[in-house]
Amino acid sequence: MMTAPRHELLDRLPKVRGELIVDAPLAPYAWFRVGGPAEILFRPADAADLTNFLAHKPHDIPVTLFGSGSNVLVRDGGIAGVVIRLTSAFRACRVEWQGDNALVHVGAGAIDISVARQCRDSGVGGLEFLIGVPGTIGGALRMNAGAYGREIAHVMLQAEAFDPAGERQRLTPEDMGFSYRHSAVPEDWIFVSAILQGRRDDPEAISKVMAEIESNREDSQPLRTRTGGSTFMNPPGLKAWQLIDAAGCRGLTRGGAMVSEKHCNFLINSGGASAADLEGLGEEVRRRVKQHSDVTLEWEIRRIGRHENYQVSLGGLKGGDA
Numbered sequence: 180m181m182t183a184p185r186h187e188l189l190d191r192l193p194k195v196r197g198e199l200i201v202d203a204p205l206a207p208y209a210w211f212r213v214g215g216p217a218e219i220l221f222r223p224a225d226a227a228d229l230t231n232f233l234a235h236k237p238h239d240i241p242v243t244l245f246g247s248g249s250n251v252l253v254r255d256g257g258i259a260g261v262v263i264r265l266t267s268a269f270r271a272c273r274v275e276w277q278g279d280n281a282l283v284h285v286g287a288g289a290i291d292i293s294v295a296r297q298c299r300d301s302g303v304g305g306l307e308f309l310i311g312v313p314g315t316i317g318g319a320l321r322m323n324a325g326a327y328g329r330e331i332a333h334v335m336l337q338a339e340a341f342d343p344a345g346e347r348q349r350l351t352p353e354d355m356g357f358s359y360r361h362s363a364v365p366e367d368w369i370f371v372s373a374i375l376q377g378r379r380d381d382p383e384a385i386s387k388v389m390a391e392i393e394s395n396r397e398d399s400q401p402l403r404t405r406t407g408g409s410t411f412m413n414p415p416g417l418k419a420w421q422l423i424d425a426a427g428c429r430g431l432t433r434g435g436a437m438v439s440e441k442h443c444n445f446l447i448n449s450g451g452a453s454a455a456d457l458e459g460l461g462e463e464v465r466r467r468v469k470q471h472s473d474v475t476l477e478w479e480i481r482r483i484g485r486h487e488n489y490q491v492s493l494g495g496l497k498g499g500d501a
């Protein structure tokens with residue numbers, strides 16, 4: 180599809196109360212700190228602004244939702260069309276008590292870790308696992324995010340999303356079609372809020388569980404690096420990191436991209452990596468695992484946007500058994 184010149188694209192979009200930014204850098208918001216800009220970035224003032232925008236936007240202009248960028252690899256050529264980032268109007272978190280049951284009303288732009296902390300402070304147990312997922316609630320709904328045996332599917336009572344026409348849709352857990360790191364809700368629906376279920380618990384007990392999760396993560400994951408979390412999904416009954424390790428990929432590099440020494444299902448931007456370096460390294464890991472174990476790894480990280488001068492050549496590989 181031909182993309183209209185940037186100014187023309189802006190002229191074709193509805194008037195909004197929020198911000199529309201042309202050629203907006205995304206790398207500063209993506210955990211890998213790589214990737215090209217958004218052709219247009221839309222920061223909706225609130226839900227009414229978002230629904231009006233969707234209802235009046237021309238159908239041929241693509242829309243991509245960007246959460247906190249912890250599970251995406253934005254390609255070097257950037258993203259065509261409109262990228263939407265939810266603003267603080269979508270970050271509310273409120274606890275409603277029904278006896279000892281807690282209904283946590285949360286905006287899709289709220290950061291999981293902040294929700295976990297707020298629940299702890301309010302004495303809401305059952306959502307401790309969110310301390311281990313560094314994304315937004317919207318990203319958690321899309322990815323069925325989880326950690327340490329719990330996932331969003333276990334705690335979601337209701338979600339609200341806008342469909343591409345800007346109509347508000349109410350979704351039950353069955354409607355979400357959750358499976359491992361996946362929701363079957365159409366990719367062009369935008370989650371705006373959810374109700375999560377917790378139960379009354381002692382804040383000290385909740386703190387203890389959260390501290391254990393944080394300490395386990397600190398020991399096993401390269402948290403203070405530019406990474407995108409688990410790169411590949413665990414194949415049924417198998418661990419992706421074990422397959423990657425067995426294929427000799429621990430420490431493998433390509434340009435500024437590296438397979439983490441600490442957790443080899445994590446890719447790292449060790450400095451100056453391009454998105455093409457990271458994606459090319461991931462594809463090489465998939466190739467070697469297939470060759471070694473006859474298992475095809477599937478990407479958990481979502482690669483979005485356009486390639487720029489992307490070379491499939493593996494000439495830049497170093498380390499591992501390259």
Ligand SMILES: Cc1cc2nc3c(=O)[nH]c(=O)nc-3n(C[C@H](O)[C@H](O)[C@H](O)COP(=O)(O)OP(=O)(O)OC[C@H]3O[C@@H](n4cnc5c(N)ncnc54)[C@H](O)[C@@H]3O)c2cc1C
Nearest residue numbers: 246247248249250251314315317318319321324325370408
């Ligand atoms: C260090 C590290 C550790 C991690 N550990 C875990 C872990 O233990 N468990 C786990 O499950 N994940 C983990 N992740 C991955 C990531 O945090 C989760 O997948 C998270 O849910 C992604 O949320 P996000 O807001 O960053 O989404 P993004 O990465 O911005 O987007 C991911 C996908 O969700 C979509 N999306 C985001 N918001 C919305 C919305 N409002 N409506 C519709 N679609 C939306 C995007 O379009 C995209 O397709 C980790 C990541 C890192 C960097």
